[in-house]
Amino acid sequence: MTLTKITPAEARARIAEGAALVDIRAADEHARSHIPGALNAPLGTAFNLGDAPAVIYHCRSGMRTDANAAQLAAASPCEAYLLEGGIEAWRQAGLPVITDAKAPLEIMRQVQITAGLLVLLGVIGALTVTPWLIGLSAFVGAGLTFAGLTGWCGMAKLLALMPWNRRAAA
Structure with a gap:
């Protein structure tokens, strides 16, 4: 199963419809900056989506999600997408990102x-x-x-x- 890439605007619309946003980066990366409401589930960790109709995976730039698309597709209990360009594209689209400058570098x-x-x-x-x-x-x-x-x-x-x-x- 291949995962479809969606733009930040498309992702935002799907999130508004109930899709879950999953950040696959490590916990220290997520702590430094993350999209509001994103669930942090580093690669290989189990997570519960509840009754979300879809899941959107993201990383920093999209490279990690691309490289692990098969694993992410296999772990998806519902319709799944990749956020094209990751959190960087989300930020460039002018969408909100929570940043904690006091968190240590990754x-x-x-x-x-x-x-x-x-x-x-x-x-x-x-x-x-x-x-x-x-x-x-x-x-x-x-x-x-x-x-x-x-x-x-x-x-x-x-x-x-x-x-x-x-x-x-x-």
């Missing part, structure tokens, strides 16, 4: 920033201090390769434990 963005800085420091250190510091860049490269091959990222696990990524007790 973990994968933190990994990219940290890994990039460590590689840069390793190269600069190897050129200016001691050639042995190139090992830092090699270590980070090996870690990223391991993460890509296995799906387990030690740097992401470590960053998730940092104080800025912990929710304050309410």
Whole structure:
């Protein structure tokens, strides 16, 4: 079963008719910005649509929903659609998006920033201090390769434990 792509305007109309909007991004991405009323159900998690006549899946840009369309179609108990262009297209259409600027950056963005800085420091250190510091860049490269091959990222696990990524007790 293939899923039909719909524009933000079409999605808004279907939502008004009772369709459920499901954000397939990770919880940290959803916390930083989301479409009002969207249910957060990262890929592979179970969710309950209640009696919604249809479901509209979205991600940030539409690439993740496109790449996982077969899995999303199989998980859909009713008529299902993909929001073309994701939350970015929704925002560009002038539709409301809730943004929490105080929420931490998404973990994968933190990994990219940290890994990039460590590689840069390793190269600069190897050129200016001691050639042995190139090992830092090699270590980070090996870690990223391991993460890509296995799906387990030690740097992401470590960053998730940092104080800025912990929710304050309410």
